[in-house]
Amino acid sequence: MHGQGAKIQYFRACAAQAAVQKPSRSAARHDILQDVTTSTLETCTAGPDSTTQAPDSSKAKRVLLLKPRGFCAGVVRAIDIVRIALETFGAPIYVRREIVHNRFVVNELAEKGAIFVEDIDQVPEGARVIYSAHGVSPAVRQHSKDRSLKVIDATCPLVTKVHVEAVKFAKQGYSLVLIGHRDHDEIEGTLGEAPDVTQVVSSVEEVQTLEVPDPERVAYLTQTTLSLDESRDIIHALKMKFPKIAGPHSQDICYATENRQVAVKNVAHNADLVLVVGSNNSSNSNRLVEVSRNLGTKGYLIDNSEAIDPEWLKGVSTVAVTAGASAPEILVEGVVSYLNAKGFGEVDEVEVMPENVRFGLPPEIVQAIQSAPKTTAASV
Ligand code: SF4
Numbered sequence: 229m230h231g232q233g234a235k236i237q238y239f240r241a242c243a244a245q246a247a248v249q250k251p252s253r254s255a256a257r258h259d260i261l262q263d264v265t266t267s268t269l270e271t272c273t274a275g276p277d278s279t280t281q282a283p284d285s286s287k288a289k290r291v292l293l294l295k296p297r298g299f300c301a302g303v304v305r306a307i308d309i310v311r312i313a314l315e316t317f318g319a320p321i322y323v324r325r326e327i328v329h330n331r332f333v334v335n336e337l338a339e340k341g342a343i344f345v346e347d348i349d350q351v352p353e354g355a356r357v358i359y360s361a362h363g364v365s366p367a368v369r370q371h372s373k374d375r376s377l378k379v380i381d382a383t384c385p386l387v388t389k390v391h392v393e394a395v396k397f398a399k400q401g402y403s404l405v406l407i408g409h410r411d412h413d414e415i416e417g418t419l420g421e422a423p424d425v426t427q428v429v430s431s432v433e434e435v436q437t438l439e440v441p442d443p444e445r446v447a448y449l450t451q452t453t454l455s456l457d458e459s460r461d462i463i464h465a466l467k468m469k470f471p472k473i474a475g476p477h478s479q480d481i482c483y484a485t486e487n488r489q490v491a492v493k494n495v496a497h498n499a500d501l502v503l504v505v506g507s508n509n510s511s512n513s514n515r516l517v518e519v520s521r522n523l524g525t526k527g528y529l530i531d532n533s534e535a536i537d538p539e540w541l542k543g544v545s546t547v548a549v550t551a552g553a554s555a556p557e558i559l560v561e562g563v564v565s566y567l568n569a570k571g572f573g574e575v576d577e578v579e580v581m582p583e584n585v586r587f588g589l590p591p592e593i594v595q596a597i598q599s600a601p602k603t604t605a606a607s608v
Pocket residue numbers: 300301302303361384385386387452453482483484485512553
C-alpha cells in the first residue's frame with residue numbers, strides 16, 4: 229500500500245503462526261459460514277525478540293508503521309455480525325450502544341441501515357437488536373426479554389470470559405474488585421453480573437480505601453482493555469492489602485490490548501512522535517497514547533489524518549503510527565498518505581509479533597446464514 233517502505237520483523241517464532249484469513253467479502257454464503265466459524269481462537273503469545281535491533285532513527289523523515297495494529301478479532305466479529313444481520317434480515321437493525329468504539333465504523337454501519345440506540349427502551353417491541361462488543365449486564369438481557377426483542381449478541385468472547393469469572397466468584401461467596409473505568413460500557417456490563425458484591429477501582433489510591441466484609445475472601449478481575457503497567461500496579465496493591473486475594477486463571481487484559489501496547493513499547497524509543505488512530509472513547513487506543521508518553525515520546529490520539537496538527541511534526545524525523553483495536557485500516561492509510569505529503573517519504577512496517585486470532589460467529593447469525601436462500605450471496 230505504501231510503495232517505498234521495507235518490512236521489518238522482530239518477533240520470535242509463534243506457535244499459532246498459521247495464517248487465518250479474514251472472510252472474503254465476495255465469498256458465497258457457504259464459504260462465509262465455513263470461513264468464519266471454523267477457527268474459534270488462536271492466540272500468539274510470542275513476545276518481541278530483544279536480540280533484534282529496532283530501526284535506526286537517524287535516517288531522514290520516515291514512518292514506522294507498527295504491527296499488530298487496528299482491528300482485533302472481537303471487533304472484526306462484531307462488525308461482521310451487524311453486516312450479516314443487515315444482509316440477511318434487512319434494515320433497520322437496532323444496535324445497543326456503539327458496536328465498537330469508533331465513529332467511522334458506526335457511521336458506515338448507520339448508512340447501511342443500523343440504528344444505534346443508547347437504551348433497550350428505544351428499540352420497538354419485538355424488533356431485532358444487537359448487543360455491542362463490550363457486553364451487557366443481566367438487567368439489559370432481562371429488559372430485552374420483557375420487550376420480546378430478538379437478540380443477537382456481539383459481545384466479544386474475551387469480555388464474556390470476564391463475565392463468567394464474575395459470576396463464578398460471586399457464587400463462591402467472594403467480594404469482587406473490578407479494576408477498570410466506571411464510565412466504560414464493558415465495566416457497566418461486568419459490574420451488572422454481581423452488583424451487590426462488586427466494587428470498581430481505577431487506581432492504586434482507590435485500593436487503599438477499599439473495605440470488604442471478609443478480607444480473606446476477595447477476588448479481582450479487570451477490564452479487557454487496560455494499561456498493562458497500570459493494572460499490574462493496582463493488582464500489586466490489592467495483593468499487599470489482601471494477601472489471599474484470588475484472581476482469574478489467565479489475565480483478563482486481552483491479547484489485542486497487550487500486543488498493541490507491547491508494539492508501542494518496542495518502537496516508541498525510536499520515534500520522535502507516536503500517532504495512535506482511534507476514537508476518544510476507545511479505551512485501548514487511549515492506553516496506547518499513555519504507553520508512549522510514559523516512555524517519554526510524544527503521543528497523540530487522532531480520529532483520522534484531519535486531526536493531525538502540523539505543529540506536531542516540526543523537528544520530527546520519525547513518526548510511529550499505530551491504531552487501536554477498533555480503528556479501521558483505511559484511516560491508518562489516510563494518516564500515512566498525509567505524512568507522505570508532509571515529506572515522510574519512507575514507510576517501514578515494523579512487525580513486533582505475529583497475531584492470528586479469530587472468533588466464530590454467534591449461533592443466531594450462523595442459523596440466519598444457514599436458513600438464507602441459497603441463491604443469495606451474503607456479501608459481508
Ligand atoms: S479489544 Fe480485546 S476484548 Fe475488546 S473486542 Fe478486541 S479482542 Fe475483544
